[in-house]
Amino acid sequence: MVHCSPLLLGLSSMVGVIANPLPEQHGLLRTNDWSCEGAHHANPVVLLHGLGGSEQIGLRSLETWLRVRGLCTFALTYGSYAPQLSILGGLKPIAESSQEIAAFVGEVHRRTGARKVDLVGHSEGAFQALYTPKFGGVADVVDNVVAIAPPTHGTSFAGLYNLAYVLGHASREAVGALLHVVGCAACDDLGPEGAAVTRLNDGKPIVQPGNTVTVIASGLDELITPTTTAFINEPGVNNVYVQDYCPLDPVGHMGEAVDANVWNLVLNTLEKKVGRGPRRVPSQTELCLDVMDTDTSDIELTAQCLCKAQTFAARVPRASLPLTATFCHCTSCRHLTGGMHSTGVAWPGAADAIVKAQLAKYVSSPKLTLLFCGTCSSPMFWRERLEGGADAYEAFTGVLSNNPVPGLIRFKDHIFVHDTLDGGVAVWQRHLNKGDDAGDAPIPCYGGWRHKSEELDPATLSVKDANTAMDGTALHCRCKGVNLVLRRGAADFAAMDPAELPFFVEPGTHKLLAGFDACNSCRKMSGVDVVNWAFSLLQHIDYPSGDGSFPRTTPALKAAVGNVDRDPGLGTLAMYASSADVQRYFCSRCSASVFYAVDSRPDMVDLAVGLLDAPDGARAESVLAWALGMMVWADDVKGGWREELVDAMKRNSEAWRVDRGIPMNWAVIVREQMDAMAKAAAKS
Ligand SMILES: [Zn+2]
Ligand SMILES: [Zn+2]
């Protein structure tokens, strides 16, 4: 290959032939309008032209079409030896072009202030839309990737040479002359066993965590052959032929950039309506199946840990919904999650991605192994060894994406409720399913395994002679690597001026406030959709030996856990900082959530109620005062399938309170008063 400077001379003489210099453009046609405000908070879209194309040539028509539909679009000429002329892009080696693209994607992300950027590429640009997130360090800022006719697994040199001349404004002679001068490094890269093709298919996933990838191909593509080589065989990828929707569309490789049916598929994908057929295109209607009005799209479900190091994707056909989930209230599950139960669904995605992933493991029983993120401790899957040696995987519902699909999950039953002694939170989870009303039969509860134990009403469970002495409640994870005691500090609180009591101590009883939390971070951390935290001063948490040496402040706790010569009493307690001022403590061996600490409250922690071993039962009512009828951070789940679940838990707990004549919790009253004051202030 000759990459020589005389090129520029040669190029300038060719300009007249190759591309008419474009006049300054305005309005819809203006290039890269950084002040563009898209409709419906859609992501900005970066368009990536093919071999020999440019910012202006290749995807220009699609770009204009998308812009008319309210999207903010951005384009660049990449891989050109004459960037100042903005012509004949895509010739440089793929890796070099990829760096230019990555820089541009970063610029679009930064200058638009958007949360994420979408990529749409055609041909070589489609290859780049896959290659650049994988190798260019931009996967984090990318959401949707639409690859139109990518040579994912390479194509022939003749095919590539044809790509370069067949483009609209370029003449075959001019391109031929240019390639003769500069060569086509990209062609070598994309040829059979080319360097870039080999690298893209290096055995590690092409699809990056958090990215949604759609590959659109034509069954009649004459250059990417066989046409299936465009597709990516990884879970969660939406591989479609234009002819799946429009059987009579004769579009070939170059035509895919300017085909209205392809454009509609692109728009559907950017609007997260993957799999919906094209809208009616007047000029091409007769080519297409009449599928545009029914939503037959699959659900893209992901399981993702709090730190996002672990992401798994599954496609769920709508016809297979709802998924069904079981609550397990057993002692092990409570002490493994820190929640009041675990909740699992059979994982609808591929098992091999789980097998290959670097997940931490905790062997809970000979048949059951917990797979969790070793960094942030999110429990992700149960692996169950079946009779005959095969494995089945069940996902923790708390790490599942909150898809806007009402009724996505149906809650089938509660098992091992006997373990809770007092019914646990099953008493507040009897009517959770969308479409059920209070008159419907409640979700069945079993004392042990379903159908192997009697069905029971958890409201009838109680421990009459529980020893609720004040000498402390055990606080430990499943593996007891974290083994502590909560000393409620009743004596301390009784000696205090009632006006000085911490906000979480119930006046009179001095019980600790326990509540319901729908926050996205907490549910991912614990794997449980609604997390129950109680509050405690650190001075009331102790080692079982009772020497009072447990750290008294959150900075001291953070330092103690991070210390190389740490106190052996801390056991397996580990910490993940989910933001600059928040520390989340967990057991590094069995994954249990233990404490939530925030710098603004240095003398206290939220503690995971599931870790308490109160003699009166899982609800620990001898030491906790429950904020029934209140749900904090409920806005986090608005619009997704969880909204109904969270609302239902709130309603169920309030109905329980009213039925039993339990007075409204003081903290709920305080909060309602504060809300009312805020409303009044907003009005005046
Ligand atoms: Zn993680
Ligand atoms: Zn269990």
Ligand SMILES: [Zn+2]
């Ligand atoms: Zn543990």
